[in-house]
Amino acid sequence: MRIDVITIFPEYLAPLRAALLGKAVDRGLIEFGVHDLRDWTHDVHRAVDDSPYGGGPGMVMKPQVWGPALTEVCAPRPEHEGPPTLIVPTPAGRRFDQRTAEELAECPWLVFACGRYEGIDERVVEDAAERMPVRELSIGDYVLVGGEVAVLTMVEAVSRLLPGVLGNPASAQEDSFSDGLLEGPSYTRPEVWQDRPVPEVLRSGNHAAIRRWRRDQSIIRTYHRRPDLLAALGDDALDKHDHRL
Numbered sequence: 127m128r129i130d131v132i133t134i135f136p137e138y139l140a141p142l143r144a145a146l147l148g149k150a151v152d153r154g155l156i157e158f159g160v161h162d163l164r165d166w167t168h169d170v171h172r173a174v175d176d177s178p179y180g181g182g183p184g185m186v187m188k189p190q191v192w193g194p195a196l197t198e199v200c201a202p203r204p205e206h207e208g209p210p211t212l213i214v215p216t217p218a219g220r221r222f223d224q225r226t227a228e229e230l231a232e233c234p235w236l237v238f239a240c241g242r243y244e245g246i247d248e249r250v251v252e253d254a255a256e257r258m259p260v261r262e263l264s265i266g267d268y269v270l271v272g273g274e275v276a277v278l279t280m281v282e283a284v285s286r287l288l289p290g291v292l293g294n295p296a297s298a299q300e301d302s303f304s305d306g307l308l309e310g311p312s313y314t315r316p317e318v319w320q321d322r323p324v325p326e327v328l329r330s331g332n333h334a335a336i337r338r339w340r341r342d343q344s345i346i347r348t349y350h351r352r353p354d355l356l357a358a359l360g361d362d363a364l365d366k367h368d369h370r371l
């Protein structure tokens with residue numbers, strides 16, 4: 127997978143080259159390109175924003191800067207048959223969740239456009255959508271100062287799903303949300319800590335009972351913390367879990 131990020135703060139994306147993601151880059155599983163939007167400015171002040179039409183607070187990012195930046199960064203690449211998928215992080219976007227991460231993990235090339243201020247002139251997205259798939263996505267119902275932190279979140283959620291990135295692929299299959307439920311509690315040594323023992327079933331060696339216990343804990347935790355996820359699953363899916371709350 128190739129991932130390009132366009133931003134006015136390239137240094138914000140430094141974590142992309144650390145830890146797990148850095149190892150994935152070193153192993154050639156992911157190719158990153160980080161681009162400074164100001165490289166496409168034309169004036170001495172390297173301005174990327176201007177006042178909003180219609181008035182109002184804040185500034186809007188200029189189409190004459192974003193347009194050429196996207197044209198160049200999204201230009202056809204010999205190693206990719208088609209155009210990239212353009213992701214625009216915005217609080218006004220559709221919700222980014224585990225399903226979205228799984229969908230994006232299937233894309234061979236992603237380009238992230240990090241907006242700042244009051245966002246990017248709407249015509250930029252409209253124009254890009256004529257040449258490539260565009261997804262405006264939100265990582266949650268809150269407003270960040272810019273898209274960079276959202277990009278780091280989405281890139282990590284997507285990259286960890288790529289074959290070979292996680293040491294044990296089963297980890298991604300058993301994660302929270304992988305089956306629409308929250309992951310249950312986990313334990314490791316010692317067997318007793320602060321007079322709190324590890325649940326006996328986990329030490330029983332009875333793998334069928336352990337699977338059932340973990341499934342029960344997952345459904346109970348989801349019921350108490352995210353009942354909306356249970357509602358979204360519906361009864362059929364819960365029956366699959368063969369559980370009584």
Ligand SMILES: NC(=O)c1ccno1
Nearest residue numbers: 215216217264265270
């Ligand atoms: N909630 C978000 O994804 C977001 C992106 C930029 N600002 O907020």
